[in-house]
Amino acid sequence: MPSIAENLESVRVNISDAVLRAGRESSAVQLIAVSKTYPSDVICEAVEAGQELFGENRVQEALVKIPTLPGRLRWHLIGHLQSNKVRKALPLFQLIHGVDSTDLARDIDRIAAEEGHHPHILLEVNVSGEGSKHGFSPETLERDLEMLLSLPRVQVEGFMTMAPLAPEAESSRSYFAMLRELRDRMREKTGVPLDTLSMGMSGDYQVAVEEGATLVRVGSAIFGSR
Numbered sequence: 757m758p759s760i761a762e763n764l765e766s767v768r769v770n771i772s773d774a775v776l777r778a779g780r781e782s783s784a785v786q787l788i789a790v791s792k793t794y795p796s797d798v799i800c801e802a803v804e805a806g807q808e809l810f811g812e813n814r815v816q817e818a819l820v821k822i823p824t825l826p827g828r829l830r831w832h833l834i835g836h837l838q839s840n841k842v843r844k845a846l847p848l849f850q851l852i853h854g855v856d857s858t859d860l861a862r863d864i865d866r867i868a869a870e871e872g873h874h875p876h877i878l879l880e881v882n883v884s885g886e887g888s889k890h891g892f893s894p895e896t897l898e899r900d901l902e903m904l905l906s907l908p909r910v911q912v913e914g915f916m917t918m919a920p921l922a923p924e925a926e927s928s929r930s931y932f933a934m935l936r937e938l939r940d941r942m943r944e945k946t947g948v949p950l951d952t953l954s955m956g957m958s959g960d961y962q963v964a965v966e967e968g969a970t971l972v973r974v975g976s977a978i979f980g981s982r
């Protein structure tokens with residue numbers, strides 16, 4: 757079995773190849789190593805291989821693991837956030853990816869004011885319309901975006917999406933393209949850059965990079981299957 761260092765190297769090479777194919781700048785894409793469910797000693801192997809940006813999906817798990825790892829690492833919350841976990845999440849994460857409702861965004865904003873934080877967030881968009889997925893529909897997002905951008909504490913950096921599970925990476929392409937087009941339209945309409953696009957996982961991150969992802973969230977291709 758390849759080591760975590762070897763897996764990371766392959767993922768990095770695949771990302772640079774996709775960046776080249778798309779004619780983008782290699783600095784435009786950052787790899788988030790999704791370390792959920794993996795213990796600190798496994799995460800350390802990735803740190804030793806040079807990885808400093810990690811993604812966790814549960815606040816409770818992150819609270820336990822993050823203090824055991826080097827302080828220079830950066831952490832993103834990639835999963836669904838419940839309002840009752842916001843207070844604990846704010847000091848742990850540099851970016852909260854899965855903000856999927858105006859109520860949650862308002863809660864984050866209010867608690868950030870109480871706690872003295874200025875959180876950076878991504879709005880999760882359900883581009884596929886699958887009922888099982890969290891996120892704003894493109895229509896709701898378009899309606900609510902001005903309000904979300906006017907929240908005093910929260911800074912909206914861009915959008916995040918998950919493509920429907922499919923055996924073929926190519927099946928994700930149209931969803932990723934839809935998210936980018938939505939972003940371009942919203943950028944035009946609001947004048948806010950919305951630079952960050954978080955899309956692509958182990959099965960489809962190369963396609964995501966070709967379609968404009970700036971953050972890819974890769975777990976099992978690095979750490980093995982959970």
Ligand SMILES: *Cc1c(COP(=O)(O)O)cnc(C)c1O
Pocket residue numbers: 790792813834835918956957958959973974975976977
């Ligand atoms: C677990 C998870 C990932 C990583 O999934 P892999 O298929 O293991 O790469 C990416 N994004 C989110 C939101 C996740 O929960």
